[in-house]
Amino acid sequence: MNGLLVLDKSSGLTSHDVVAIVRRATGERSIGHLGTLDPMATGVLPLLLGKHTRLAQFFGKAEKRYTGTIRFGFATDTYDADGTPASEPVRITLALDELRRLAAPFHGEINQVPPVFSAKKINGVPAHKLARAGQDVPVKPARITIHNFELTSLKGDTAEFTMHVSAGGYVRSVAHELGALAGCGAHLASLRRTQAGDFTLAQAITLEELKSLSINEIESRLPHPRTLLPHMPSLIVDEQTAGRIRNGMQVNVPDYSGAPLLKLFSAPRDLLAIAQRVAGTLVQPTVVLG
Numbered sequence: 001m002n003g004l005l006v007l008d009k010s011s012g013l014t015s016h017d018v019v020a021i022v023r024r025a026t027g028e029r030s031i032g033h034l035g036t037l038d039p040m041a042t043g044v045l046p047l048l049l050g051k052h053t054r055l056a057q058f059f060g061k062a063e064k065r066y067t068g069t070i071r072f073g074f075a076t077d078t079y080d081a082d083g084t085p086a087s088e089p090v091r092i093t094l095a096l097d098e099l100r101r102l103a104a105p106f107h108g109e110i111n112q113v114p115p116v117f118s119a120k121k122i123n124g125v126p127a128h129k130l131a132r133a134g135q136d137v138p139v140k141p142a143r144i145t146i147h148n149f150e151l152t153s154l155k156g157d158t159a160e161f162t163m164h165v166s167a168g169g170y171v172r173s174v175a176h177e178l179g180a181l182a183g184c185g186a187h188l189a190s191l192r193r194t195q196a197g198d199f200t201l202a203q204a205i206t207l208e209e210l211k212s213l214s215i216n217e218i219e220s221r222l223p224h225p226r227t228l229l230p231h232m233p234s235l236i237v238d239e240q241t242a243g244r245i246r247n248g249m250q251v252n253v254p255d256y257s258g259a260p261l262l263k264l265f266s267a268p269r270d271l272l273a274i275a276q277r278v279a280g281t282l283v284q285p286t287v288v289l290g
Contacts, residue, residue, distance in 0.1 A: 001028040001215070002050035002271075002289070003222035008204035009037050009045040018207065022047060025210050026218055034059055035167075035196060040082050043193030044204055049222075051289045058229055058261070058274060058287075061167030062197030063147070068190050070175045072099075073157045075185035078117040079172035087185045094182055096154040102181045106149045106174050111141040115172050144169040158189060198230065225271040226263070232274070234263045242266040245273050245285045256281045266290050 005026075009018055015036040022031055032053040034046040043066075048056055072092040076083030094102075116139055117132075145166040153160045163171055172188045179186025194201055205213075205221060213221070226234045233256075241251050245264060256262065258277065264285070266272040272290035275283035 001026045001219060001222075002052050003048075003219070003225065004052060004228055005047045005049055005210075005218070005222060006199045006203040006205070007045045007047060007210070008201060008206045009042055010207060011040055011042050013207075014039050015045065018045060019047070021207055022049075022210065025213070027215065032056055035062065035064075037193060038080065038082075038172075038191070040080055040188075041191040041193060043191075044196045044199055044201055045193070046196055046199045052228075052271075054287050054289060055229070055274070058232075059197065063164065063166050064169070064193055065195040066163045066165070066171055067192050067194060068161055068163075068171065068188060070151075070159045070161060070178065070186050071157055071189040072159065072179060072182060072184050072186045074187070075176055075179055076187040078187075079115045079170075079176040080188040081190070083117065083187065090184045092157045092182070092184050094184075096151060096159070099154065099159060099178070099182065100151050103149060103151055103178055106178065107146050109143060109145050112144050112169060112173050113141050114139050114170050115176070142168055146174070149174065225265070225269060228271075229263065229274075231259075232261045232263050233257050233259050234265060236265045236268065237272070239266075242272055242290065245275070246288060246290060248285055248288060250278060250282055250284045251275075252281050253283055254281055256283065261286075 005022065007018060015033050019031050019033065023029060026049065028049050030050055030053050032048045034048065034056065037045050074089045075086045077086050146169065147164040149161065149163045151159045151161050171191055175186050175188040203223065210218065235253055235255060237253065244251050260277055262275055263271060264273045264275050270290060273285040274287045275285045278284050
């Protein structure tokens with residue numbers, strides 16, 4: 001099965017768990033996800049299937065949108081509700097307006113220190129593996145962009161929020177740092193990803209729904225290949241040209257618009273290759289799928 005599947009991940013599962021479930025449901029062994037979700041988090045998780053896993057390099061670093069809750073009163077070692085409390089519980093005394101004032105600096109380009117319990121690589125080893133082994137984890141700040149971070153309500157010790165953040169941003173770190181500014185500690189209590197790049201919850205199916213579908217029904221739910229990588233134009237080539245592309249040869253495509261990259265199809269739904277412009281209407285296939 002070749003294509004892209006947008007899942008609505010449930011809580012309590014790792015991204016690796018999800019891949020295993022999708023393999024059983026689809027019979028496809030080659031599966032890769034476009035960015036992970038922490039076990040406690042739910043929401044949009046795009047997966048590439050079959051030959052389409054070769055397209056991962058073209059999706060780039062997608063921005064994300066989230067909703068969730070932050071619990072104030074104590075921090076945890078993982079910065080979320082799955083972790084062990086790292087401070088004694090204290091009562092929150094700040095009002096919503098005061099928390100919003102403290103949250104104001106979390107906007108625009110900022111330097112963010114990732115959690116030590118994360119997939120961030122330290123000399124090729126995931127930071128969380130070093131942390132669980134009790135080793136020192138020298139995580140370095142990363143430059144990220146928070147386009148929007150809004151605390152929408154406060155009920156007791158828990159605030160609801162929305163966030164729009166660039167690739168590489170950790171919502172857990174924002175919750176942790178906001179708790180430190182508030183003087184009472186805080187951690188991420190719940191998180192739901194509503195959008196990852198071009199993919200939204202409106203396109204997503206749950207794992208329970210996936211398990212109930214036949215192979216044909218799953219394939220019918222995959223987005224049309226023409227809608228993937230929308231910044232690249234699409235062209236259907238004739239059989240002779242398709243043969244040359246399969247052999248990795250340069251080809252002329254007279255109707256080419258001149259974009260740096262384009263999707264070449266051998267049939268309306270059969271994505272054959274991604275090609276790169278060489279000169280004029282001459283293109284070179286860089287990834288061949290067909």
